Amino acid sequence: MAAKPKLYYFNGRGRMESIRWLLAASGVEFEEEFLETREQYEKLQKDGCLLFDQVPLVEIDGMQLTQSRAILSYLAAKYNLYGKDLEERVRIDMYADGTLDLMLMIAQAPFRPPKEKEESYALVVQRAKNRYFPVFEKILKDHGEIFLVGNQLSWADIQLLEAILMVEELSVSVLSDFPMLQEFKTRISNIPTIKKFLQPGSQRKPPPDGHYVEVVRDVLKF
Numbered sequence: 001m002a003a004k005p006k007l008y009y010f011n012g013r014g015r016m017e018s019i020r021w022l023l024a025a026s027g028v029e030f031e032e033e034f035l036e037t038r039e040q041y042e043k044l045q046k047d048g049c050l051l052f053d054q055v056p057l058v059e060i061d062g063m064q065l066t067q068s069r070a071i072l073s074y075l076a077a078k079y080n081l082y083g084k085d086l087e088e089r090v091r092i093d094m095y096a097d098g099t100l101d102l103m104l105m106i107a108q109a110p111f112r113p114p115k116e117k118e119e120s121y122a123l124v125v126q127r128a129k130n131r132y133f134p135v136f137e138k139i140l141k142d143h144g145e146i147f148l149v150g151n152q153l154s155w156a157d158i159q160l161l162e163a164i165l166m167v168e169e170l171s172v173s174v175l176s177d178f179p180m181l182q183e184f185k186t187r188i189s190n191i192p193t194i195k196k197f198l199q200p201g202s203q204r205k206p207p208p209d210g211h212y213v214e215v216v217r218d219v220l221k222f
């Protein structure tokens with residue numbers, strides 16, 4: 001039996017969380033090593049595991065992969081979450097890149113000074129409501145299908161659910177003007193592998209707290 005994928009990152013969401021989501025939604029078990037000290041990070045560097053001296057790092061299929069977007073795209077292809085042809089694939093890429101942009105704004109906010117942090121979160125909610133969610137609402141409404149692309153679950157669906165849940169943590173009523181997205185959220189959340197990942201005790205990570213921010217700063221020295 002092939003070894004489980006192994007994820008090297010902090011014990012928090014950051015740029016690894018979407019990778020956890022894709023694996024979990026695909027029903028793939030994975031191991032995690034959490035970076036807690038500078039020494040762990042320097043050892044990975046010294047051992048030549050980090051292509052550009054950065055995490056996330058994922059060991060899978062005998063490879064050491066870095067660059068979160070490349071990892072996500074590999075997993076999407078491997079686990080049949082990447083559409084049926086090139087046209088579907090590029091749409092999945094566009095939608096996934098949109099939600100990644102939005103989630104990166106959320107991931108970076110805790111590292112800003114308190115006032116800027118609050119402004120960043122407010123901007124995220126505004127962008128979600130005015131830029132990203134209307135697009136996905138319209139896509140679902142126009143094609144009347146249950147998934148964003150084609151007739152099967154894709155990386156784009158999984159990541160949109162992840163993004164919706166993250167923005168709802170900042171504003172519980174953010175979906176109030178988006179009925180298609182409300183239904184989408186319920187539908188995708190009920191896919192058995194995803195439902196399991198949403199249960200307490202899964203490898204899904206909570207929103208970042210002060211301790212997480214401190215560990216990341218200590219390990220990366222910034």
Ligand SMILES: N[C@@H](CCC(=O)N[C@@H](CS)C(=O)NCC(=O)O)C(=O)O
Binds near residue numbers: 068069
């Ligand atoms: N484009 C890269 C960016 C990775 C990245 O910025 N990683 C941060 C931690 S979240 C890091 O390792 N920073 C250390 C550094 O850049 O020196 C990706 O998406 O994986």
